Amino acid sequence: MNLWFETITVTASVASGLVSIVVTMLTWFFSKKSMRSKLHEAQEEEFRRALGSDKLTEIGSYLDKNIGNFNLYEYVSNPNVSNKIDIYLEKVRSFVGTDTEVEQQAKETKSLPKIKERLHISDPFDRILTELRSGETWTALARLRRYIEINLRKIAKAQDIPLERATAGQLLNILSRRGLIPGEILLNLRYAIAVCNKAIHGVEISWDEAEAAVLNANFALGKLKQAPELNHNSG
Amino acid sequence: MRELSMKELIDLVVAEVPEAETRIQKMFEWYFERVKIVSQWFLAAAASLSISVLVTFFRGGSKLVWWQNILVLFLAFATATPGLYRLRQLRSLNRQFVAALKLYSEFKKIKTFLIRYREATR
Numbered sequence A: 001m002n003l004w005f006e007t008i009t010v011t012a013s014v015a016s017g018l019v020s021i022v023v024t025m026l027t028w029f030f031s032k033k034s035m036r037s038k039l040h041e042a043q044e045e046e047f048r049r050a051l052g053s054d055k056l057t058e059i060g061s062y063l064d065k066n067i068g069n070f071n072l073y074e075y076v077s078n079p080n081v082s083n084k085i086d087i088y089l090e091k092v093r094s095f096v097g098t099d100t101e102v103e104q105q106a107k108e109t110k111s112l113p114k115i116k117e118r119l120h121i122s123d124p125f126d127r128i129l130t131e132l133r134s135g136e137t138w139t140a141l142a143r144l145r146r147y148i149e150i151n152l153r154k155i156a157k158a159q160d161i162p163l164e165r166a167t168a169g170q171l172l173n174i175l176s177r178r179g180l181i182p183g184e185i186l187l188n189l190r191y192a193i194a195v196c197n198k199a200i201h202g203v204e205i206s207w208d209e210a211e212a213a214v215l216n217a218n219f220a221l222g223k224l225k226q227a228p229e230l231n232h233n234s235g
Numbered sequence B: 001m002r003e004l005s006m007k008e009l010i011d012l013v014v015a016e017v018p019e020a021e022t023r024i025q026k027m028f029e030w031y032f033e034r035v036k037i038v039s040q041w042f043l044a045a046a047a048s049l050s051i052s053v054l055v056t057f058f059r060g061g062s063k064l065v066w067w068q069n070i071l072v073l074f075l076a077f078a079t080a081t082p083g084l085y086r087l088r089q090l091r092s093l094n095r096q097f098v099a100a101l102k103l104y105s106e107f108k109k110i111k112t113f114l115i116r117y118r119e120a121t122r
Helices: A003-041 A044-052 A056-067 A072-077 A077-098 A099-109 A125-134 A136-158 A168-177 A184-200 A207-225 B008-013 B020-059 B067-090 B093-109 B111-121
Strands: none
Touching: A003 A072, A003 B008, A003 B067, A044 A056, A044 A077, A056 A077, A056 A136, A056 B008, A056 B111, A072 A077, A072 A099, A072 B008, A072 B093, A077 A184, A077 B067, A077 B093, A099 A184, A099 B111, A125 A184, A136 A168, A136 A184, A136 B020, A168 A184, A184 A207, A184 B111, B008 B020, B008 B093, B008 B111, B020 B067, B067 B093
């Protein structure tokens, strides 16, 4: 056999063999590297910040940019990825509610409860109303629901009821069953929470409905603050 | 086709594609066939290379010296590597299909929110 021909074929064979192995290994290596970097980007802390921001765009962009970057192969082949995505999805789902939950709650917003006493509108309600006027309905009502939730959680804490993970609606139900929410304000709070849930879920809310939710919450929480027996441990 | 991303599943939900589950199934069937064929090509090439070397070697009619035989076997192994890698990917395809349907249904539960978000960022 010609020496040149032999050298060229041997070199070409070895080179193509090595290229094939190296390319496969690089594909594997880069897919692992990309999975690690995506996991790093989808940090728990960042997710909490997104959910705590009360901004539609921040929660949505977290889903798009962090969760959205994972692919199905990564989801099924890495338990860390699937756990993270499942937990995040569950948290987002519980934050924005499902169609069925919102449909059920929509019934509660059909009749407008009476506000028995006109209370002064103070912070944060005036800030929420300003946001509503500027067209930031989602942000305003997400903020309102968070404020209601914080206040109900304070009552639960003051009464030594462990409800760390409960939503605003669940907190209200549990506290009212224990007789900790006066009957005169229960409907007002239920109405405000239901309107907020509808808005956060993405349902179109009219100005009247949104304003009524703020006024009902202002009245109900104002009344709750006037009941010192409910707040004695809250500081 | 590269693997479906979560963002693409969200896009399917937001676009309200009719019979999306059937389309996902079709996509996976097509993907499965394609990966299977590519992997078969690599493995068949590797098998024919190694069989031809081994048969001529054991029959004693080979004109290749020992290192050339090893070189061809190495080449066969190198050809088989991408095929085996693809085959490994294929094993997870059923699980990927089930995961796609499960995640699609999860995203569908927050469809209204996702649509509202996309409208806000448009």
